[in-house]
Structure formats: structure tokens, C-alpha cells
Amino acid sequence: MKEQNLIKEAGYSWIEVENTVHRFQVGDTSHPQAWEIYGELDQLAAKIKEMGYIPDTDFVLHDVEEEQKEQFLFQHSEKIAVAYGIISTTPPKTIRIFKNLRVCGDCHTALKYISMATKREIVVRL
Numbered sequence: 001m002k003e004q005n006l007i008k009e010a011g012y013s014w015i016e017v018e019n020t021v022h023r024f025q026v027g028d029t030s031h032p033q034a035w036e037i038y039g040e041l042d043q044l045a046a047k048i049k050e051m052g053y054i055p056d057t058d059f060v061l062h063d064v065e066e067e068q069k070e071q072f073l074f075q076h077s078e079k080i081a082v083a084y085g086i087i088s089t090t091p092p093k094t095i096r097i098f099k100n101l102r103v104c105g106d107c108h109t110a111l112k113y114i115s116m117a118t119k120r121e122i123v124v125r126l
Helices: 034-050 066-073 077-088 105-118
Strands: 012-017 020-025 095-099 122-125
Touching: 012 077, 020 077, 034 077, 034 105, 066 105, 077 095, 077 105, 077 122, 105 122
Parallel strands: 095 122
Antiparallel strands: 012 020, 012 095
16 A cells, blocks of 8 residues: 555544534544543443453454453444434434444444443444
8 A cells, every 4th residue: 555655544433413413533532522422431331241242352453452452442433423422312312323434343243232231223324
């Protein structure tokens, strides 16, 4: 890719809440409600692990410790967007997330667990 001057497109996810689009990238902390979003993510991680979710760290390509890999997985943009959707909307409203790239296998599994844990329908589309 470097030889051909190609640039890899950054992955991001977005959600529309009350006619406003909120866009998130991996590890994004720029949102005004980032503190609340990551607090919700921590709670969701604990809940879904109790339900049997096992993080698939094979989707983390960094050479770091296993615990760090789990943290990286929970910073994927679609998980951040879902957490924002949960704290910003009320049940039974469906949470609709849009992405510019495909969803990794771990996120696919985690979002199924989050949907069960919160009793919310979650739709992720490209």
C-alpha cells in the first residue's frame, strides 16, 4: 500500500439521535458525553461477560497483553455508538448504527449479547 501511495480509510460508526448525527472512531473520547459513554461500556462489558460473552482477542492486531486487547475491543466505534444510543434513547426504540467498514467478528458477537442484556433491538448497517 505504501508503494502505491494508498491510504487506508479510518473506520467509524455513526448514530442519529434527535435529528443529530453522532460519529465515533476507535477509542474516540471527543464526544461531550464521552465519560458517560465509557461508563456505560464498562457496565455493558461486565453484564455480557456474566452472560457468557468471551472477548475474541484474535481481532486485535496489536502485540499487547491479553487484558489490553480486551480494552481495545471495547473501544471499537460500533460499541461506542451503541453505548451512546443506549444512554441517549429510551426502550423500546431500536438502536440503528451505521458504519463505513465491516463489523469485526467480536463486535458482531458482543452486540448480540448487548441486545439481549438491554432488551433492545440493535441494527448495524454498512
